[in-house]
Amino acid sequence: MPKLSRWFIKTGIIYLVFALFMGIGLEFPNISLLNTYLVNLFPSFYHALAVGWITQLIFGVAYWMFPRYSKEEPRGKESLGWLVYIFINAGLIMRVIFEPINGSGHRSMLVMTALVISAILQWLAGLLFAVNTWSRVKGRNKKNRKRA
Amino acid sequence: MPELSVKVIRLSLIYLVLGFTLGAFLLVNKATNIDPQIWRLLPVHIEIIVFGWVMHLVMGVAYWSFPRFFEMPKRGNALFNWSMIILLNIGIWMTIFGDLAFSSNILPFIGRILEAIGFVGFFVLIWQRTRSPQARHD
Numbered sequence: 067m068p069k070l071s072r073w074f075i076k077t078g079i080i081y082l083v084f085a086l087f088m089g090i091g092l093e094f095p096n097i098s099l100l101n102t103y104l105v106n107l108f109p110s111f112y113h114a115l116a117v118g119w120i121t122q123l124i125f126g127v128a129y130w131m132f133p134r135y136s137k138e139e140p141r142g143k144e145s146l147g148w149l150v151y152i153f154i155n156a157g158l159i160m161r162v163i164f165e166p167i168n169g170s171g172h173r174s175m176l177v178m179t180a181l182v183i184s185a186i187l188q189w190l191a192g193l194l195f196a197v198n199t200w201s202r203v204k205g206r207n208k209k210n211r212k213r214a
Numbered sequence: 215m216p217e218l219s220v221k222v223i224r225l226s227l228i229y230l231v232l233g234f235t236l237g238a239f240l241l242v243n244k245a246t247n248i249d250p251q252i253w254r255l256l257p258v259h260i261e262i263i264v265f266g267w268v269m270h271l272v273m274g275v276a277y278w279s280f281p282r283f284f285e286m287p288k289r290g291n292a293l294f295n296w297s298m299i300i301l302l303n304i305g306i307w308m309t310i311f312g313d314l315a316f317s318s319n320i321l322p323f324i325g326r327i328l329e330a331i332g333f334v335g336f337f338v339l340i341w342q343r344t345r346s347p348q349a350r351h352d
Contacts, residue, residue, distance in 0.1 A: 124268075182246070189235060192230050192234030193231055195227075203224050205216065205220055
């Protein structure tokens with residue numbers, strides 16, 4: 067399994083555990099000192115599961131197992147893969163930190179800017195993954211076999 | 215990778231970009247309050263991510279990698295499988311447009327039925343292919 071896949075999958079597992087703990091916290095918002103923060107944590111909870119866990123697991127397994135792009139670059143542009151990893155995680159961490167703050171009414175330029183950057187980073191991660199994976203999704207015709 | 219898987223997985227990548235684009239719009243709107251109407255895109259975002267991105271990817275990979283039949287056609291009737299994919303996609307877009315533009319219940323209702331037919335039809339095939347590679351009669 068390539069290094070990048072291991073990072074995607076292990077980070078995904080960390081997000082799963084983190085989201086499960088968030089889920090426990092969300093069940094007890096009233097007894098927590100972080101009351102206003104926790105009640106606004108629902109969108110982050112779902113995104114930690116959907117983006118942090120499921121999407122990263124898919125990205126990691128697809129990067130590992132999809133057909134080879136070529137002999138020289140079997141998994142497409144590796145640097146692009148690492149950019150996807152950095153963008154999706156930086157974007158998601160910013161979201162988990164700042165979205166509940168935004169939701170609890172403590173709005174500031176810093177919070178707004180962080181959320182906009184988070185949105186752009188996650189969007190770029192999705193786009194770059196699609197670009198890097200597109201040419202690896204292919205049939206086994208003669209031309210593809212020769213190239214791989 | 216068979217033709218159907220290539221098309222379905224590439225379609226899932228298009229849905230991924232579309233779904234992430236809508237998600238980015240929603241998050242930017244949450245931060246900056248551009249227009250409350252943008253919140254109407256939330257069910258579209260969820261529909262595209264769940265049924266468009268994740269389910270298409272699952273279907274494409276399952277059709278490609280699950281054990282094949284011993285008799286031809288090895289991966290099941292291609293025409294039937296294409297029909298299920300087309301029904302599913304018509305269903306997805308009927309649900310989206312029904313929720314978004316027409317505010318009617320009938321369009322999403324028919325859309326959900328088409329989605330269900332598409333999924334059930336496709337996974338009936340996958341059910342049959344879910345077996346040990348050696349077993350002829352599981």
